[in-house]
Amino acid sequence: MAEYEHDVLVVGGGLAGMRATIATHDGGSDVAMITKVHPVRSHSAAAQGGINAAFGVDDSSEKHTFDTVKGSDYLADQDAVELFVQTCP
Numbered sequence: 001m002a003e004y005e006h007d008v009l010v011v012g013g014g015l016a017g018m019r020a021t022i023a024t025h026d027g028g029s030d031v032a033m034i035t036k037v038h039p040v041r042s043h044s045a046a047a048q049g050g051i052n053a054a055f056g057v058d059d060s061s062e063k064h065t066f067d068t069v070k071g072s073d074y075l076a077d078q079d080a081v082e083l084f085v086q087t088c089p
Contacts, residue, residue, distance in 0.1 A: 004032065005030075006029075006030045006031055006032040007024075007029040007030045007031065008024045008029050008030070008031040008032075009031075009032050009033075009034065010024065010031060010032070010033040010034070011033075011034055011035075012033075012035055012042075013033060013034075013035030013037070013038070013039035013042050014035075014039075014042040014043055014044035015042075015044040016044075017033055017035065017042075018033070018039060021033040037073070043072075052064065052088070053085075053088035053089045054085065054088070054089065055089060061082075061085050061086050064085045064088075065078075065081055065082050065085045068081045068084075068085060069081050
């Protein structure tokens with residue numbers, strides 16, 4: 001396994017992580033950024049438009065729950081999402 005040394009390690013490739021990495025680099029530090037997913041798949045880039053509610057005739061709380069959980073890469077607390085979605089309307 002390769003070993004690397006850096007002054008700073010930024011964890012996360014979303015907007016805050018990328019901005020922190022750039023600022024740290026511009027400040028003269030040797031910085032590395034690690035992320036679980038490619039930065040364009042971060043939640044900053046893949047955000048789905050904020051808070052929504054199922055109102056339409058072709059929509060349902062079940063579809064909204066599935067879309068929300070899928071949008072979180074299945075990392076969201078599914079019980080909390082279900083409660084949130086049912087409360088939105």
